[in-house]
Amino acid sequence: MNVTVVGAGYVGLVTGACLSEVGNHVCCIDSNEDKILKLQLGEIPIYEPGLDQLVRSELNLERLHFTTDIAHGVSFGDVIMIAVGTPQDIDGSADLSYVREVASTIGEYISSFKVVANKSTVPVGTGDLVTREIRNGIAKRGIECDFAVVSNPEFLKEGNAIEDFQKPDRIVVGVEDSIAASIMRELYTPFxxxxxRMIFMDVRSAELTKYASNAMLATKISFMNEIANLAEQINADIEQVRIGMGADPRIGYQFIYPGCGYGGSCFPKDIGAMIETGASVGYPLKILKAVRQVNDKQKNILVDKVIVEYGANLAGKHFAIWGLAFKPNTDDIREAPSLTIIQGLLDCGATISAFDPGANNIARQLYKSEERVNIVDDAYDAILGADGLLVVTEWKVFRSPDFVLIKNRMRSAIIFDGRNIYDPEVIKAHGLSWHGIGRARAVFSAPAH
Ligand SMILES: NC(=O)c1ccc[n+]([C@@H]2O[C@H](COP(=O)([O-])OP(=O)(O)OC[C@H]3O[C@@H](n4cnc5c(N)ncnc54)[C@H](O)[C@@H]3O)[C@@H](O)[C@H]2O)c1
Incomplete structure (x- = not known):
């Protein structure tokens, strides 16, 4: 089958490469010319494990090609997948301008039957909007052309995106046209x-399924963070509580890790968009408002702990941050807790050295005019002379560090463990001080600083 994917970001690029790998001919389109030039040369603009080899191999086999030419893309694909961004608008709702633009361009060029499948995360009713935009474009040209708009939300996780695409838990397809349904089934047969794993439903329900799934996951995280903060107040240990809770198969162990908050390009904006959807129909989503509120506070929890240790004036203090990406195995720092933490420390007068195994380049760009933030190439350079090490992202490389080196290099050997990745007893044995999340019993302070 010929497939066009519009938007060559985390979702579009993975989708294009994986659909190509199983034998389809795929055209990946992006409006960003630099990105397309790089991709044509086999240079991958994002960090996603395995993606560079896959894209290069599909390019070499000439099953995958990249272009900015949307007219070519519209005529090329039997299926046109929309995978452009849907960022948060000023009022919190989803900004659909990119989706609308793609839909109207499809309307400008479509001349034979196409399935237009929306992979972007979009509010309920966007399928109707895409249909209208395409219809308007067709009407303006005074021609007749049939098409079907399908909702095909994406559930891949950055950092594990290729495997998630190749072995999905479910493939949700919102479709109300039987020919489009059978084309979508054929497209996904190899997976x-x-x-x-295919779950067919109506378009609006498919659109809501994606939001509701992300909202449920964010709720689990905020719920657990709230219980962790309570545990700290009443001298219980959230790690023991977590193990006890997860043993119930109705609860399970997934997504109940306490930490310093969720971030990324999906949860924050999707929760915001869902809250706005509720408000727009006069049905306020109380749980999701609380989820967001708890998370906003949780992103500051490590700074709060630093302030408890040192006071609110951190002038002259220097901190190391390990982990800038919103989660391991990605370079994505959009809405990452690290950004809130860095700002919180800067506001109190501190300086910062930070290291991330995947997001250093992007972070360097972001902080290029901020002299107080130094992005370094080695985790152990970051801790040199530091008054505290804040572990923000649980990359594997941080899990079993050289505690002797940490103690020797830091001015005050205190670890603020934002993901509870260290065993407090091991840290204590090395003579370091440690603060975790929701682990009051395990907190112990350094001898002196
Ligand atoms: N990133 C994830 O983990 C993930 C997972 C599931 C769903 N989603 C959803 O998928 C969508 C895309 O997310 P992403 O993370 O891949 O975004 P992204 O920002 O990485 O990529 C979007 C791409 O679309 C391009 N683009 C914008 N307008 C365009 C246009 N008119 N024509 C061609 N290209 C255009 C941009 O240049 C960019 O390269 C969003 O709705 C997101 O919520 C993301």
Whole structure:
């Protein structure tokens, strides 16, 4: 099958490469010329494990090609997938301008039957909007042309995106046209072999399924963070509580890790968009408002702990940050807790050295005019002379560090463990001080600083 993917970001690029790998011919389009030039040369603008090899191999096989030419893309694909960004608008709702622009361009060029599948995360009703935009474009040209708009939300996780795409838990397709349904089934057949993972429903329900899934996951995180903060107040240990809770199969162990908050390009904006959807129909979403409120506070929790240790005036203090990406195995720092933490420390007068195994380049760009933030190339350079080490992202490389080196290099050997990745007893044995999340019993202070 010929497939066009519009938007060559985290979702579009992975989708294009994975659909190409199974034998389709794929055209990936992006409006960003630099990005397309790089991709044509096999240079991958994002960090996603395995993606560079896959894209290069598909380019070499000439099954995958990149262009900014949307007219070519519209005529090329039997299926046109929309995978452009849907960032948060000023009022919190989803900004649909990119989706609208793509839909109207499809309307300008479409001349034979196409399935237009929306992979972007979009509010309920966007399928209707895309249909209207395409229809308007067709009407303006005074021609007749049939098409079907399908909702095909994406559930991949950055950092594990290729495997998630190749072995999805479910493939949700919102479709109200039987020909489009069978084309979508054919497209996904290679990813649907061991058992049927395809779930067909109406378009609006598919759009809501994506938001509701992200909202549920964010709720689990904020719930657990709230219980962790309570545990700290009443001298319980959230790690023991977590293990006890997760043993109940109705709860399970996934997504109940306490930490310094969720971030990324999806949860914050999707929760915001859902709250706005509720407000727009006069049905305020109370749980999701609380989820967001708890998370906003949680992103500051490590700074709060630093202030408890040192006071609110951090002038002359220097801190190391390990982990800038919103989660391991990605270079994505959009809405990452690290950004809130860095700002919080700067506001109190501190200086910062930070290291991330994947996001250093992007962070360097972001902080290029901020002299008080130094992005370094080695984790152990970051801690040199530091008054505290804040572990913000649980990359594997941070899990078993050289505690002797940490103690020797830091001015005050205090670890603020924002993901509870260290065993407090091991840290204590090395003579370091440690603060975790929701682990009052395990907190111990350094001898002196
Ligand atoms: N990143 C994730 O983990 C993830 C997971 C599931 C769903 N989603 C959803 O998928 C969508 C895309 O997310 P992403 O993270 O891939 O975004 P992204 O910002 O990485 O990529 C979007 C791309 O679209 C391009 N673009 C914008 N307007 C365009 C246009 N008119 N024509 C061609 N290209 C255009 C941009 O240049 C950019 O390269 C969003 O709605 C997001 O919520 C993301």
């Amino acid at each position: 649907n072999r061991s058992h049927d």
